[in-house]
Amino acid sequence: MFINLCFINVVASIGNRSVVCDVFSYVDVIFIVDPAVDDNGVCVDGDVGDFVFVSGVDGCDAHAYIRWSLLGLFDVVCSNRYGLILRTYCSRKEFCVGGIYLRPGMLSVDVDRALRVFLDCHVLAGDMNARGDRWRHVADVGGHNHQGTTVARVLADFDFMVPSIPTHDGTTVIDLCAFRQ
Numbered sequence: 001m002f003i004n005l006c007f008i009n010v011v012a013s014i015g016n017r018s019v020v021c022d023v024f025s026y027v028d029v030i031f032i033v034d035p036a037v038d039d040n041g042v043c044v045d046g047d048v049g050d051f052v053f054v055s056g057v058d059g060c061d062a063h064a065y066i067r068w069s070l071l072g073l074f075d076v077v078c079s080n081r082y083g084l085i086l087r088t089y090c091s092r093k094e095f096c097v098g099g100i101y102l103r104p105g106m107l108s109v110d111v112d113r114a115l116r117v118f119l120d121c122h123v124l125a126g127d128m129n130a131r132g133d134r135w136r137h138v139a140d141v142g143g144h145n146h147q148g149t150t151v152a153r154v155l156a157d158f159d160f161m162v163p164s165i166p167t168h169d170g171t172t173v174i175d176l177c178a179f180r181q
Helices: 016-022 066-074 108-116 133-138 146-156
Strands: 003-011 029-033 051-053 061-067 075-082 084-089 091-102 123-127 176-179
Touching: 003 091, 003 123, 016 029, 029 084, 029 091, 029 123, 051 123, 061 176, 075 108, 084 108, 108 146
Parallel strands: 003 029, 091 123
Antiparallel strands: 029 061, 051 061, 075 084, 084 091, 123 176
16 A cells, blocks of 8 residues: 655645645645644634545644545544644554654753654654754754754654755755654
């Protein structure tokens, strides 16, 4: 079985969420981080086009949208304020994928705690605001990227493979994708 996944930050915009679901209509599962909010700052949920909204808790910083035709193949294993984990089975083997959003400027202890919930995933992706050394000038106070250092340490401690080059380029593209073989 081959599943197309998409992880994208819509910068809290309802319009961006709709565009993502239209442009990536060929994708099976869309994780949206920093999800759409209304004028009062309340997260906007609900189905969009051919996708059904499957996220769990109110105030969650990551939502998932699954193509209607694949809805029965996934279940939500975990959902908290930072994101959610979806599970499916392939050849009788469990496969978990997590979508996460870590807001900029989190304390290292909070980043560590948030990530540990997702460490059983086979794939973990999202906007972790980890940044890379080449963005040191936009990193935390004093030029040290505490959030990125903590993300790298926790993922390495749990044998996740991460790209050797930063994936954040200053746009609303995925910040980091980690996986296990």
